[in-house]
Amino acid sequence: MSRIDAMDRRLITATQSGLPLTRRPYDDVGAALDISGEEVRRRLQAMMARGVIRRIGAVPNHYKLGLTHNGMTVWDVDDARISALGPEVGALEFVSHCYQRPRHLPDWPYNFFAMVHGRSAGEVMEKIERVARVLGDAARAHDVLYSKRILKKTGLRLQN
Amino acid sequence: MLDDTDRKIINGLQGGFPLSERPYAEAAASLGLEEDELIGRIAALRETSVLSRFGPMFDAAKMGGAFCLCAMAVPEARFEEVAEAVNKYDQVAHNYERAHALNMWFVLASDAAEDIEATAESITRDTGLEVLLMPKLEEYFIGLKVDA
Known part of the structure; x- marks a missing residue:
């Protein structure tokens, strides 16, 4: 496990809410940190x-792009x-998070999660069908959990 | 709403932003734009929340910490009270109500891995409800590809 000094x-604290929108953003971050x-x-x-950094770039807001429906399959x-x-x-273009996770038997037999986004409930259903076709008979059962409400959303924030 | 230039920026810059002295100039050139135009466009997309951020995306697990998805079956009558008890922990990065018997799904995030289980246990003590830990065992996600 790689640690950070x-x-x-x-540097993470200085950039986690975004890079400066200036011509020399890295110089400006450095100036604030004295490097x-x-x-x-x-x-x-x-x-x-x-x-430690997955990528650097634009993080779009799904809702603002019209992807208002999501189902955790x-x-x-x-x-x-x-x-x-x-x-x-x-690799499916409409899947944003895809993980293997532990089962919790007997109530929770599911070991594979894929978050599916769409512009309508119907579109999400269609896309779930496409996931089902990829998995074929390797998938014994599935369910979809639609979000009803965001109760909290702050993301990871390192403290100073 | 978004025009073609905005779409080009959103679709073309979800990763690979240059680590150079004038990264906006470099990225702008690859999109056929001017440096200041790109900076202004990104500022406007941030302003209208079309982009929630522009910058590095960090992976807490690789910092020596961890993320863990957790689920709880909360009785309807106690839902608001339990949501409050869970959300008061700084380690709870987000929390969603979902339509299922397991109706509360939250992510614990910390830069100290041992903090995750301790927080889950603490939530169980506070609420009397079992917290199912669903850590990722394997990730199959191949890059981000939201189409604007």
Whole structure:
């Protein structure tokens, strides 16, 4: 597990709500932290290489793009076939999160989660059918959990 | 609403933003735009919340911490009270009500992995309800690809 040092941590705190919208954003971040823009870029590059940063760019708001309907689909997938089929589902353009998770038997037989987005309930249903076709007879059962209400949404925030 | 240039920015810049001295100039060139135009467009998309952020996306697990999806079956009559008890923890990054017997789904996030189970246990003590931990065992998600 790769750890982060104190300066990485300050860099994360300084950029987690976004990069400055200026011509030299890394220099400006560096100025606030008393390091050079070059060191900012080097550290960000190193965190990308270690996977601490997944990517740098635009994070769209699904709702504002008209993707107002989402369903958390959950599937009971044959353990022997999940690692082959998982990436196929993850590659579908309308799937935004796709994971294997533990079952909690007997009440929760599902070990595979895929978040499906669409512009209407009907579109989400169609897309769930496409996931079902990819999984085929490897999926014994599935369910869809629609969100009713956001109770909290703050995301990860490192404290100073 | 969004015009073609906005769409080009949203679709083209969901990753791969350059780590160079003038990254907006570089990204703008690849999209056929001017540096200041791109900066202004991103600012406007942020302003209208079409973009929730523009910058690095971090993975807490790789920092030595963890995320864990959790689920609870909350009796309808106690729902608001339990939501309040759960949300008061800083470790709860988001929480959704979902239409299912397991009707409360939240994510615990921390930069200290051991904090996750401790928080789940603490929530169980506070509410008397079982917290099912659903950590990711494997990730199959292949990049983000929201089409604007």
